[in-house]
Amino acid sequence: MRPVDMSRAEASALVQRIIDVDYVSDDEVDDWLDRLDRALGCPSGHVSGLIVWPPESPHPSVTTQRSMTITSARRRRRRQECEEEAARWEAC
Template sequence: MEMTREAAGVLVQRIMDADYADDDEVNGWLDELGRALACPRDYICNLIFWPQGPGASAAEAVDRALAYQPFAL
């Protein structure tokens, strides 16, 4: 799935603003973001709902998701 950084930022901001109809809609968006940004859904969830530091922006969440690197166990 292809999504621009800007489109991902808009979607993340909508989630941060709780601008969605129901849990099914936001869950679908989170799945879409996980695929588009090539990071686990839970990782992007944490960036959005429990950001590191005060005043974290949607653009920062997208940048962190894009920088995600999996690690070996």
Template sequence: MARVLLTREAAVLLVQQVMQAEGGDEESSRVLDRLDRALGCPSGYVSGLIFWPERPEPTAADVVEQALAYRPVAL
């Protein structure tokens, strides 16, 4: 999984866009895929942080911080 260049601030703005349901389903899906790649997460990880959070009502910055903290498990 290759990372793409994206600043933390840009990632927060993209998460806000998804959280506020700006754009359609296809656009949100593209944004979530881009965030997963840019933040080094497995597919669907950022979506899970947004739509099924561990804590109630995370902010966009919280979601980005959690995604940046992701570390794969070595098997």
């Protein structure tokens, strides 16, 4: 699936609707969670885990920030791995 463009404010608003159980069906909320995962660059199901754990749901902006922080760390790690691999190839 391709990434979804979504601002931080839009992501927080969607998380708040999920916390408030402001949706019509399970299919609708599943679609929202999928969109959030893709927009924030998270593995499938990751955002839903942040919303339901800890037991008392954090503020939507906290959930969004946690997702973005985890994604940024993964990108930094991947960039470092790519740079190390490029250095190995240059040494050959």
